[in-house]
Amino acid sequence: MRGAILARKLDGIPLLVEQLRSDDRGMFQIALSTAREISSADVDKALAAELDRATPDRAALMIAVMADRPETVDLPVILKAAGPGPLQVRLAALTALGRIGNESCLSSLLDAALDSEADVAQAAQTALGELPGEGVNNDVLARLPNAQGDMYRLLIEVIGQRRIEAVAALLKALDHADSSVRAAALTSLGSTVTPKSLNVLITQVVTPKRADDGPVALQALKTASIRMPDREVCATELAAALDRSSATTKDSLLEILSEVGGSKALQTVGAAAKSDDPQLQDTGSRLLGKWSSEDAAPVLLDLAKTAPSDKYHVRAIKGYISLARRFATMPEPQRLEICQNALDVARNPADKQLVLDVLKLYPSVASLKLAIKASQIPELKEDATQTALAIAPKIKGNAKEVREVLSKAGLDKGN
Known part of the structure; x- marks a missing residue:
């Protein structure tokens, strides 16, 4: 059927329409796929008709085909389908508008985003975030000063979705009496604020005008901080805010710093872990223990050596060992250095056992030698010996050297 339609070119459109009306689901699907292959606007007129x-289920599929034809699509037809009518059709049309619409669709999408039907409102709001058109952003900003109620809140949300820079307008919204408007403004600031305006969100977290805005402001600051292009500059601003923050806010800022990462963040969290403040010690050591880069190794080792309590020592040494376990691309000398240091510094046999697990995970002649060396530690003798015997057969291409190492250690029985 596809060939017959295509062979007739424009004269094949009536046959295409016939298949669109067919009771045979297979013929209908062939018609949909074939429609995508014919470039003439006459196909769009046929689909619209x-x-x-x-x-409704077939209309929704046809709308998807129309959206796949952006050069010739009949946009007013899609707009009409997005209006009152079967839910399935409306959702398909709204999704299509997000792909092939333009600024002329903005009013309809804004109205649909405030629809009482939750699925329609969600589909429209998604489309608003994706809507093409150079004039859309300017139109959104132009509507904001005169908007009221739910429309005002919606426009603020769209500013965040579309990453429109509008710090002044969003700051004004932070003084609104409606908490949902303030929350929308904070969320959009998190998505749009530039590095030079990051302090706006820091201020909202450190000294919020309303306590109930705090959690949203904190999430906005986290969102903004993670996407900053220069994490060192960002971390410096966040670290500077610690001194003027409450105890709870300090914990929150340290959490954000751990997400930002980098040398300044690591330095700041490390200093907190070694401070005289028990709460900062607790937060800092916990965050260091799950740090996401190898750069934390010296900081964790230092904390493991100097931690005043066993609780913080254990956190530090486990975090330190986990670096050797988690990063498969870590150079072997660095991994073995971490393992050796951990064996030297760990206070508890259970933590030293974790080193043996790392050695088994990355078998080599060097890790075999370290496991044998670890067997000289009385509390590890049996487990380290078993670790060495487990590593040996996994080493490829060095059979002779492996036998020599095992023989020297008296472990060559049966090998």
Whole structure:
């Protein structure tokens, strides 16, 4: 059927329409796929004419085909389908508008985003975030000063979705009496604020005008901080805010710093872990223990050596060992250095056992030698010996050297 339609070129459109009306689901699907292959606007007119007579499920599929034809699509037809009517059809049309619409669709999408039907509102809001068109952002900003109620809140949300820079307008919204408007403004600031305006969100977290805005402001600051292009500059601003923050806010800022990462963040969290403040010690050591880069190794080792309590020592040494376990691309000398240091510094046999697990995970002649060396530690003798015997057969290409190492250690029985 596809070949017959295509062979007739424009004269094949009536045959295409016939298949769109067919009771045979297979013929209908062939018609949909074939419609995508014919570039003429006459196909769009045919699809548009069939929408009203098609069942909702078929109409929705036809709209998807129309959206796949952006050069010739009949946009007013899609806009009409997004209005009152079967839910399935509306959702398909709204999704299509997010792909092939333009600024002329903005009013309709804004109205749909405030629809009482939750699925329609969600589909429209998603489309608003994706809507093409150079004039869309300017139109959104132009509507904001005169908007009221739910429309005002919605426009603020769209500013965040579309990453429109509008710090002044969003700051004004932070004084609004409606908490949902303030929350929308904070969230959009998190998505749009530039590095030079990051302090706006820091201020909202450190000295919020309303306590109930705090959690949203904190999430906004986290969102903004993670996407900053220069994490060192960002971390410096966050670290500077610690001294003027409450105890709870300090914990929150340290959490954000751990997400930002980098040398300044690591330095700041490390200093907190070694401070005289028990709460900062607790937060800092916990965050260091799950640090996401190898750069934390010296900081964790230092904390493991100097931690005043066993609780913080254990956190530090486990975090230190986990670096050797988690990063498969870590150079072997660095991994073995971490393992050796951990064996030297760990206070508890259970933590030293973790080193043996790392050695088994990355078998080599060097890790075999370290496991044998670890067997000289009385509390590890049996487990380290078993670790060495487990590593040996996994080493490829060095059979002779492996035998020599095992023989020298008296472990060559049966090998």
